[in-house]
Amino acid sequence: MGITVQNITGNTAMVIWPKMASCTDSFYSVMYHPNWNSMLSSYSRNSFQNEERVPASRSSFVVENLTPLTTYLVCVTCQSANPSGDQCRVFNTLERDPASTSSTKKELALGIWLTSSILLFIIAAILLYSCLHLLCRRRRERLQGRNGTSKQDHGKAWTNSMAYAFEEFGRQSQPMEDTEEKHPSGIQLATIIKNPSTCKEPNMLTSKSQEQVPAAGQSSAIN
Structure with missing residues (x-):
């Protein structure tokens, strides 16, 4: 053949x-x-x-x-x-074949490179995730610390304002007590205002005495 x-x-x-x-x-x-x-x-x-x-x-x-x-x-x-x-x-x-041997070596090297690249990528991803998690945790702790200090500052400011208000109230109450001591008649005025009937009685008495005075003068003239 x-x-x-x-x-x-x-x-x-x-x-x-x-x-x-x-x-x-x-x-x-x-x-x-x-x-x-x-x-x-x-x-x-x-x-x-x-x-x-x-x-x-x-x-x-x-x-x-x-x-x-x-x-x-x-x-x-x-x-x-x-x-x-x-x-x-x-x-x-x-x-x-030398060409086939080189191609086999190239394929082997390529496989090793791909495997190592995948492993490095996985390791880098794990490290990046760990770093981000740590940063987020620290930031959360800082925010919590700032919130705590702001609450303390707010409480201190509130107490200071209340103390200042009480102090101002005490300062305003002292002149009123002094005026009451210097002018004791103010108490009588207050009682007069509270009891207006006491004011009317002297007026009525004075009017009656004035009526009696002319009557007495008339009687003396007639005599």
């Missing part, structure tokens, strides 16, 4: 085959297996570890995920028929 294997690396290989007239309306089966020495000489399809179906319009296929430094047997048949000796080829994979 003339199968060839090209572009062999540590993980991939390109298998090329000539087109078959019997597979124009069907597909090709690309079968490959490592350590072909352990396989039976009959090349049974069931003995192959991997099998890929390729459209009939194609005549090549890239086999992937191979093991480096390994001997492989690859066979190409029409549809799912058992392969014959002229439809198979043996090839050996190379060492691990």
